[in-house]
Amino acid sequence: xxxxxxxGIGGVILGxxxxxxxxxxxxxxxxxxxxxxxxxIPIIGHILGxxxxxxxxxxxxxxRNKNLEIYTIGILGFKVYVTHAMRLTNIMxxxxxISLRPFIRTANKIHGQISxxxxxxxxxxxxxxxxxxxxxxxxxxxxxxEQNLRMGEESIVEVADLLSGKSDEFDLxxxxxxxxxxATGASLFGTDHPFKDPEIAEAxxxxxxxxxxxxFGIDPLRTGYKAxxxxxxxxxxxxxxxxxxxxxxxxxxxxxxxxGGVPEEDTYKIQSTLSNAYFNTIPTLYWTIYEIYSRPALLxxxxxxxxxxxxxxxxxxxxxxxxxxxxxxxxxxxSAYQETQRMRHAQVAFRMMLEDTMVDQYLLxxxxxxxxxxxxxxxxxxxxxxxxxxxDPYRFVPAAATAxxxxxxxxxxxxxxxxxxxxFLPWGAAPWLCPARQFATTEILIIVALLALQCDLEPAxxxxxxxxxxxxxxxxxxxxxPVKNARLRITKRADGLGTWKVLIGKSKARxxxxxx
Numbered sequence: 001x002x003x004x005x006x007x008g009i010g011g012v013i014l015g016x017x018x019x020x021x022x023x024x025x026x027x028x029x030x031x032x033x034x035x036x037x038x039x040x041i042p043i044i045g046h047i048l049g050x051x052x053x054x055x056x057x058x059x060x061x062x063x064r065n066k067n068l069e070i071y072t073i074g075i076l077g078f079k080v081y082v083t084h085a086m087r088l089t090n091i092m093x094x095x096x097x098i099s100l101r102p103f104i105r106t107a108n109k110i111h112g113q114i115s116x117x118x119x120x121x122x123x124x125x126x127x128x129x130x131x132x133x134x135x136x137x138x139x140x141x142x143x144x145x146e147q148n149l150r151m152g153e154e155s156i157v158e159v160a161d162l163l164s165g166k167s168d169e170f171d172l173x174x175x176x177x178x179x180x181x182x183a184t185g186a187s188l189f190g191t192d193h194p195f196k197d198p199e200i201a202e203a204x205x206x207x208x209x210x211x212x213x214x215x216f217g218i219d220p221l222r223t224g225y226k227a228x229x230x231x232x233x234x235x236x237x238x239x240x241x242x243x244x245x246x247x248x249x250x251x252x253x254x255x256x257x258x259x260g261g262v263p264e265e266d267t268y269k270i271q272s273t274l275s276n277a278y279f280n281t282i283p284t285l286y287w288t289i290y291e292i293y294s295r296p297a298l299l300x301x302x303x304x305x306x307x308x309x310x311x312x313x314x315x316x317x318x319x320x321x322x323x324x325x326x327x328x329x330x331x332x333x334x335s336a337y338q339e340t341q342r343m344r345h346a347q348v349a350f351r352m353m354l355e356d357t358m359v360d361q362y363l364l365x366x367x368x369x370x371x372x373x374x375x376x377x378x379x380x381x382x383x384x385x386x387x388x389x390x391x392d393p394y395r396f397v398p399a400a401a402t403a404x405x406x407x408x409x410x411x412x413x414x415x416x417x418x419x420x421x422x423x424f425l426p427w428g429a430a431p432w433l434c435p436a437r438q439f440a441t442t443e444i445l446i447i448v449a450l451l452a453l454q455c456d457l458e459p460a461x462x463x464x465x466x467x468x469x470x471x472x473x474x475x476x477x478x479x480x481x482p483v484k485n486a487r488l489r490i491t492k493r494a495d496g497l498g499t500w501k502v503l504i505g506k507s508k509a510r511x512x513x514x515x516x
Contacts, residue, residue: 030363032070032081035061046073054473055346058082058373070362079368081353084376086383088359089422093430097355098370100432101127110215112273113228118266126260133256135435137249144439145504147247148323151187152446152502158182159450160500163492169460172486176286177205180278183443188274190245194234203230208279211476228272235268250274281440283479284426288340288448290486291391293457294465298393302333306449317498319453324509326445333445336393338514341426342378343391346474349374349429374425383423395419396514424514426478433515441511446502454496460487 027034037045038060039052049057062084065071069085083089092098104127108114114122122130137143158179162170181201185193195201210224219225239254250271257267292299310325326333349372357364364370381388384395396419427434434440451457459465471480 026077027072027074028363028365030358030361031079031365032072032083032362033068034072034074035065035068038064043076046075055348055373056375056474058084058348058371059375062373062376070359079365081362081364081368081370082373083370084373084380086377086420086422088362089372089429091359092351092370093422095357095359097353097357098351098364099354100351100428101131102352102354103350104131107273108270111211111228112266112269113225114266114269115263118262118270121261122257122270126256126262129260130253130256131435133252134249137247137252138435138439140438140510143248147187147249147439148442148446149502149504150191150245151183151443152321152323154183154186154191155179155443155447155450156500156502159447159454163455163490168491169487169489172289172457172488173282173286173482174485176282176289177278179447180282180285180443183447184278184281187439187443188247188250189238190243190247192243194231194238197234200230200234203227204278207231208476232268232272235272236265239268239271279477280479281443283344283477283481284337284341284440285444285447286482286486287344287479288337288444289451289457290465290469291340291343291393292336292448292452294467295393298332298336299452302330302336302448303452305330305332306453310449311453313498319496319498319500321446321449321453321500321502322505323442323446323502324505326449327442327509327511330445330449331397332393333448334441334511335396337441337444337448338396338424338426339391339393341479342384342395342424344471344479345374345378345426346471346480347374347426347478348372349425349432351432372425372429377423377425380423383417383420385417398512419514421514421516427513427515430516437513437515438511441513445511450500453493454500455493456491457488458491460489 037049038057039045039048041048046057049060053060061071061073061082070081070083070088073080073082083092105119105122108122109119162175181195181204185195189195195204204227206227207224210219210227213219214224242251242254253271253274254267257270258264262270292302306321306326309329310322312320312322314320351370351372353364353366353368353370356366377383379388421430427437469486470483472483474480
């Protein structure tokens with residue numbers, strides 16, 4: 001009996017190797033070379049690699065295949081082309097047959113679970129119009145000024161509540177979740193937004209936890225699907241009585257969907273997927289606060305910059321923070337924020353081949369995926385200089401003379417490699433950049449500025465800031481969540497005590513992001 005079992009197992013393994021070999025033989029000689037999985041098991045080796053490492057698996061593969069500027073991850077007939085070579089990326093940006101559009105449709109089907117009718121309608125020209133209108137609605141202008149003011153006002157309320165004296169300690173990650181949901185919700189959906197209900201907010205977090213599993217249809221107890229239904233039901237109630245202070249983004253998306261013929265019930269599901277705006281912003285805010293506050297000299301330099309440029313104190317003791325100046329003139333704050341993204345970004349940019357396409361000497365075949373891995377690009381010394389692994393908050397400051405990460409030594413930015421948009425990928429890769437990048441950046445700058453000017457933060461355990469805190473395996477969000485939530489002690493600053501407000505001093509202000 002044992003002999004038969006062993007022979008059976010051996011036969012299955014042999015068959016798997018033969019099957020994998022046959023599929024590899026069907027590859028065109030011009031296609032990028034297939035690479036072996038880190039776990040040497042046929043067919044499922046790469047799947048196990050992703051299961052163990054998440055998106056960090058690309059970093060593992062890139063280190064093992066340094067001589068390849070582009071390679072193929074093959075799972076039977078399914079292929080993913082992976083590259084981190086800027087030479088190829090620059091060529092790919094000009095190829096109209098390499099597109100993000102199919103993933104927009106796929107996301108609605110997988111994560112929104114829209115009907116087959118809606119899926120067939122949400123294609124081609126409608127996807128193009130929907131994407132373009134979303135991009136236009138997120139562009140700087142009077143409508144975004146209104147959103148940013150609501151976002152700033154809500155941030156003031158949340159920071160004031162944090163400093164109210166209810167407690168002198170708080171969990172940074174939990175607070176980051178709360179303040180982003182409050183500020184983003186007020187900005188997008190209006191002051192009386194659906195996620196004010198703690199039950200709906202909790203359902204959103206549960207749904208988020210299950211999103212990676214939903215890609216593969218895995219949710220045996222339907223916990224994630226039930227949570228998603230709660231969010232969709234909240235959207236259903238919201239859109240049937242949409243408030244007047246709903247943002248242009250929300251109104252335009254709904255109008256385009258309905259005019260395009262998408263069934264009303266499916267529009268609620270598609271709009272529900274916009275909640276993923278929270279998942280990227282939360283860890284980005286968390287790590288920006290962490291990186292700045294763990295460097296006292298940097299924190300003080302940022303405070304001075306904001307005080308001198310973006311903050312005014314009236315005769316009556318009222319503090320006014322000018323959002324437009326914060327967006328355009330606080331270069332050190334923006335630089336520290338972008339350096340946080342560079343060091344901690346863990347995602348990839350996704351594309352699909354609409355047709356067989358030649359990129360230089362490589363053939364990328366129709367229907368397969370192209371992934372642009374960010375971490376190898378962000379940690380490439382050729383692109384970023386020999387101190388690529390060092391957190392330099394002045395790296396993105398366009399001044400002639402800056403200080404190093406400790407705020408001590410003067411260096412020349414002209415001696416550093418020029419930062420190209422293709423080298424900085426937290427917002428994706430051109431021409432398909434996140435349309436909400438200006439919006440999300442503004443939100444984080446406002447919250448960090450309000451905190452920096454009003455309070456000191458330090459680890460509550462008295463052990464100091466951990467230099468390299470452990471992070472969770474990368475999931476859907478672009479930055480990983482911390483394994484251990486930072487418990488911080490709050491001390492209010494005397495020079496920040498008073499009434500706070502925000503204003504927009506200049507319409508159509510655009511933040512000078514490295515990605516464009």
